[in-house]
Amino acid sequence: MNNTIKVELSSPEETRPEFNPGRAPIKLGIDVHQQFYVVAMQEGGSTPKPAQRFAKQAFLAWAAKLPPQGQQVHAVYEACGFGFGLQRQLSALGIHCYVVCPQKLDEQNKRVKTDGLDAKALCLKLDRFVEGNRAALALVRVPTETEEQKRALHRQREQLVKARKQLEAQGRSLMVNHGLEPVKNWWKRSTFARLELPGWMEQLLERTQPILLALQEQIQALTVELQAAAAPGQPRGLGALTSVIIEREVGNWERFSNRRQVASYTGLCPGEYSSGVTRYQGCITKHGNPRLRAALVELAWRLVRFQPNYQPVLKWRQTLAIRRPGYWSGAQKSHCRASPSVGR
Numbered sequence: 001m002n003n004t005i006k007v008e009l010s011s012p013e014e015t016r017p018e019f020n021p022g023r024a025p026i027k028l029g030i031d032v033h034q035q036f037y038v039v040a041m042q043e044g045g046s047t048p049k050p051a052q053r054f055a056k057q058a059f060l061a062w063a064a065k066l067p068p069q070g071q072q073v074h075a076v077y078e079a080c081g082f083g084f085g086l087q088r089q090l091s092a093l094g095i096h097c098y099v100v101c102p103q104k105l106d107e108q109n110k111r112v113k114t115d116g117l118d119a120k121a122l123c124l125k126l127d128r129f130v131e132g133n134r135a136a137l138a139l140v141r142v143p144t145e146t147e148e149q150k151r152a153l154h155r156q157r158e159q160l161v162k163a164r165k166q167l168e169a170q171g172r173s174l175m176v177n178h179g180l181e182p183v184k185n186w187w188k189r190s191t192f193a194r195l196e197l198p199g200w201m202e203q204l205l206e207r208t209q210p211i212l213l214a215l216q217e218q219i220q221a222l223t224v225e226l227q228a229a230a231a232p233g234q235p236r237g238l239g240a241l242t243s244v245i246i247e248r249e250v251g252n253w254e255r256f257s258n259r260r261q262v263a264s265y266t267g268l269c270p271g272e273y274s275s276g277v278t279r280y281q282g283c284i285t286k287h288g289n290p291r292l293r294a295a296l297v298e299l300a301w302r303l304v305r306f307q308p309n310y311q312p313v314l315k316w317r318q319t320l321a322i323r324r325p326g327y328w329s330g331a332q333k334s335h336c337r338a339s340p341s342v343g344r
Helices: 056-064 085-092 115-130 145-177 189-194 199-228 240-250 259-266 290-306 311-315 317-323 327-334
Strands: 026-032 036-043 052-055 073-078 096-100 270-275 278-284
Touching (some): 036 056, 036 115, 056 085, 073 085, 073 115, 085 096, 096 115, 145 290, 189 199, 199 240, 240 290, 259 290, 311 317
Parallel strands (some): 073 096
Antiparallel strands (some): 270 278
């Protein structure tokens, strides 16, 4: 009688035996939640084991025992709002931990999603990645703790600006809803003192105005602190605040090997849909760092305004003029003496 053992392979790259006389690498796919982790483990090229649910500290204690058991231990989880603390903790235990972009893990479109299935899908992708398929995972660069602390400053400023805009818009909306002309910056002391409003509406806005004034005070303090951190001698039109945001969002320029990687990280490269002899390039992909992209777009328009004689601006003047009719006549009159040295 011929007994045949059927082995389910997790990786299509190569055929691997079920039994490995050496210590097989261990792979962990982790579905991260605030209170617990769901983990699928694979040893060597075997089928991943059923997913297990761990409390945070219990998982770290369990993971600490894995390195002596296997040749290497690899782990992966999706980037989320819980930051990179787990990656640093696992790295300290000697585990190669990767953080990847959030993605659709139901590749077969079965429309069935559970924590266990997500952990298993991540584990199988990690297996292909470890075996040499570097396209299996879309890795996220893990910043250092110093880089995170620095960029938290301008991100807090961004959140405060957003909160101020929302409260200001709510006040203008209240005026419009009751037939009054909306007033820009109505919350500023001099403007608010001149408002002619019904008593009940003025009472409502008086509750919001101190909050807006406090927000503006904090925003101004953060702006001054960030501008003070900018390198001296910034080109005309760049701006001290913008230069700090760009530098801190990028973190380490040495990680880019070519200009295509820089464009991909900013999301400012064109999208493409091509098939056969048809090639279509559309708007930018917006796949990358949104804060960096916003700062660069703002910087580009300031460059157009403050340095209209800069060579790339002259090259694209006709295209830019089409998109903003009448802009160039005013820009040339106001900034005809601007220096063309930015970016060179």
